[in-house]
Amino acid sequence: MSRISEPSVRRLSHYYRVLEEVAAEGKRMISSHLLAEREGITSAQVRKDLSSFGSFGRRGLGYHVEHLRDEIRALLGLDRRWRACVVGAGHIGAALLGYRGFADQGFDLVAVFDADADRIGRTLEGRVVRPVSQLSAKDGFEIGVIATPVRAAQEVADALVAAGVQGILNFAPRKLRVPDSVTLRAVDMTMEFESLSYALTHARAGRLSAGRVRRRPPRGRPRA
């Protein structure tokens, strides 16, 4: 297990979901081809990804569903719980706090902060909104989620770093600067809309890059 590419890690998340589904269906083994099919990628890609982490499959048989699922869960760090806080008690903050799926995956959004005096003290999805000035290391947050307006985002990022978070998930449409020791991920909805707009605008002019269409492999046996 040497250097793992980021796209590979993202695919791991997908494999994990498929495996959860397949496990629920009661299947015991799954082939790289079947795993790939649900994902829209090639079976070679699946095998490459998995083999870069270890030898999880059995030649001639495929992968043991539950075993592989557990291995991936551990690889992704989902076999533990993460303490996270949300900064920004607006619409997005509320949406995040209200979504049960995160807790199911081990992400506990245990606190909400906001700078707006009108919001402080009110309850949002069961958590009392605290003033952002109270953000400190003694709460032991490992992850900070930024759900503020753009103008506040960098300032909040700095505060989160000062509070000792190891990772930040940023929902504000702005590139943030954080020290190398802090991991940053961004969800940029505005950019996604714009990327869609670009694709639609250029779609009829020859289907340029309008959608990352991925051909399924020919599926027949290799010629010659």
Add this chain to the structure above:
Amino acid sequence: MSRISEPSVRRLSHYYRVLEEVAAEGKRMISSHLLAEREGITSAQVRKDLSSFGSFGRRGLGYHVEHLRDEIRALLGLDRRWRACVVGAGHIGAALLGYRGFADQGFDLVAVFDADADRIGRTLEGRVVRPVSQLSAKDGFEIGVIATPVRAAQEVADALVAAGVQGILNFAPRKLRVPDSVTLRAVDMTMEFESLSYALTHARAGRLSAGRVRRRPPRGRPRA
């Protein structure tokens, strides 16, 4: 302007934002180096990206801020308005409908649909929630946004396609199947959390791929 890569289009969105800021600051010209600095990429990348769309710069001077901004706006298809609808009147739907930024970029979220009888008829961010069964081609939606629970996502995607949308933005954490003629983009918050979790889990073991750190170019003149 031949084949444009998707990463290149996404960077275009960033350039656009920087140019809006810089234009507001009253600057007339900007160099590829300055554009790159705000973005954390190399100036060569900026020039490559821009030159793949046309010759917008002037050697020795840089790029004219307002002109380049307008060119990119047109390239991204932001010089027009898009009719979009949101399916799913839950937290995420509400967050999207409540965010003014989309309208500012030309995306009009003109309607909300939901399958839940309790929600239908209620008002959400100024729009009356309509039954998802009413979704039809006569509303002329160009873009459909899926903000439903996972289990409903594929069904809703099919309905949107039937209603004639050209593009779909999916917020449900599930791979969707749509015809090639429809462009699909996905915002997967769950995956983003998991990617963060992976990075944090493996961070101390040698800083593998924990954060896509991009070095600024050496900045000195080329040696030799």
Add this chain to the structure above:
DNA sequence: TTTTGTGAACGTGTTCACAGCG
């Protein structure tokens, strides 16, 4: 001199194709 535009070099991720094992 400054800074763009771009072919060439490079690096990285994906696909192929087959050896190896069950």
Add this chain to the structure above:
DNA sequence: CGCTGTGAACACGTTCACAAAA
């Protein structure tokens, strides 16, 4: 035979480095 694991080939995106233009 079926299917994984993997080196080799390939495709693609990024960076370099320099000629051309202002």
